[in-house]
Amino acid sequence: MSRQTQAIIHADAILSNFKLLAELAPTSRSMAVVKADAYGHGAVNVSRILQHVSPRFAVAIIEEAIALREAGITAPIVVLEGAHQAKECAMAASHGCILVMHNQAQLEWMLACPEDRRPTIWLKADSGMHRLGFVLNTLPSIVKQYASLITQDTVLVTHLACADDTSNDFTQKQLSAFLQIATQLALPVSIANSPATIEWPQSRGDWNRLGIAVYGGQPNTANVALAPTMTLRSSIIALRDVPKGESVGYGQNWVAQKDSRIATVGIGYADGYPRHCPNGTPVAVNGERAGLAGRVSMDMITIDVTHISNVNIGDRVELWGENVPINEVAEAADSIDYELLTRVSARVPRIVKYR
Numbered sequence: 635m636s637r638q639t640q641a642i643i644h645a646d647a648i649l650s651n652f653k654l655l656a657e658l659a660p661t662s663r664s665m666a667v668v669k670a671d672a673y674g675h676g677a678v679n680v681s682r683i684l685q686h687v688s689p690r691f692a693v694a695i696i697e698e699a700i701a702l703r704e705a706g707i708t709a710p711i712v713v714l715e716g717a718h719q720a721k722e723c724a725m726a727a728s729h730g731c732i733l734v735m736h737n738q739a740q741l742e743w744m745l746a747c748p749e750d751r752r753p754t755i756w757l758k759a760d761s762g763m764h765r766l767g768f769v770l771n772t773l774p775s776i777v778k779q780y781a782s783l784i785t786q787d788t789v790l791v792t793h794l795a796c797a798d799d800t801s802n803d804f805t806q807k808q809l810s811a812f813l814q815i816a817t818q819l820a821l822p823v824s825i826a827n828s829p830a831t832i833e834w835p836q837s838r839g840d841w842n843r844l845g846i847a848v849y850g851g852q853p854n855t856a857n858v859a860l861a862p863t864m865t866l867r868s869s870i871i872a873l874r875d876v877p878k879g880e881s882v883g884y885g886q887n888w889v890a891q892k893d894s895r896i897a898t899v900g901i902g903y904a905d906g907y908p909r910h911c912p913n914g915t916p917v918a919v920n921g922e923r924a925g926l927a928g929r930v931s932m933d934m935i936t937i938d939v940t941h942i943s944n945v946n947i948g949d950r951v952e953l954w955g956e957n958v959p960i961n962e963v964a965e966a967a968d969s970i971d972y973e974l975l976t977r978v979s980a981r982v983p984r985i986v987k988y989r
């Protein structure tokens with residue numbers, strides 16, 4: 635390996651975050667959401683780390699589930715978007731997947747699938763987010779019409795639009811409407827994502843679906859001791875003195891206000907570092923904070939290290955992790971931690987570390 639650009643995946647942090655969240659909801663069962671390559675951490679890595687504590691895993695699409703099976707993960711896998719084509723019904727059964735059914739076409743595909751090749755289904759209810767799921771008041775007739783597909787393992791699922799905002803009473807509206815139908819249908823429920831598990835006890839159902847909080851992210855208002863699970867790091871590949879008045883990088887976006895020392899770091903937007911990070915976005919050099927100076931390039935960034943003594947080529951630079959909270963970088967880039975994590979590109983090796 636040439637470049638010292640890596641995403642360090644902290645296995646112990648992933649495990650302790652999951653356990654802490656599961657303990658918050660002792661009457662629920664919790665599953666880790668490992669879609670989008672486990673929010674950039676590596677779905678196989680994370681599933682292996684959590685396989686003894688997460689009795690199920692959730693992914694978005696069946697290809698993600700099959701990749702986990704090929705890596706030897708044996709727990710049932712919930713496919714949150716369900717089938718995109720009829721043939722995925724039988725595929726799901728043969729791979730031990732549970733398909734979330736969110737529209738009638740999917741239910742028809744399932745009916746057409748030979749009975750002995752049908753997977754377990756969950757049913758998705760649209761409780762107000764208006765993205766996926768059956769309209770709540772149609773569910774009693776859907777359940778009646780497709781009774782042959784419903785088993786004792788069928789769970790009624792919904793998703794909350796605003797669970798990360800405790801001041802928004804929309805969550806309570808979604809919960810009340812959903813729970814009324816769920817009680818009527820007497821089906822087990824799965825409602826809570828991470829922020830809901832942390833902030834909305836009433837949403838903790840039979841199954842909670844834990845994504846971002848497993849990876850250290852939590853609502854601003856919460857106070858749960860979650861640890862960062864990814865350190866994105868690189869190293870200094872060039873150093874130069876830039877006299878007062880000279881500019882750095884594309885578009886002359888940063889101009890030295892005094893004689894300055896600029897370090898060039900081997901990571902750029904092709905690695906997933908957000909191109910929209912402005913001047914001053916924090917990084918840490920040998921553990922000391924510094925800021926971006928100049929536009930993010932495809933393979934490099936430039937940072938102002940004038941105030942740090944003894945900086946050398948090869949020194950380590952943290953883009954986010956223990957010293958630079960990812961939320962600070964996300965805020966600077968006008969984005970969210972979910973997006974930053976999932977965008978770390980395939981060019982960046984994931985190195986799993988146990989403390």
Ligand SMILES: Cc1ncc(COP(=O)(O)O)c(C=O)c1O
Binds near residue numbers: 843
């Ligand atoms: C249906 C569904 N459930 C659960 C999750 C996990 O959410 P979070 O990462 O906020 O825990 C997601 C994530 O997008 C989702 O789409």
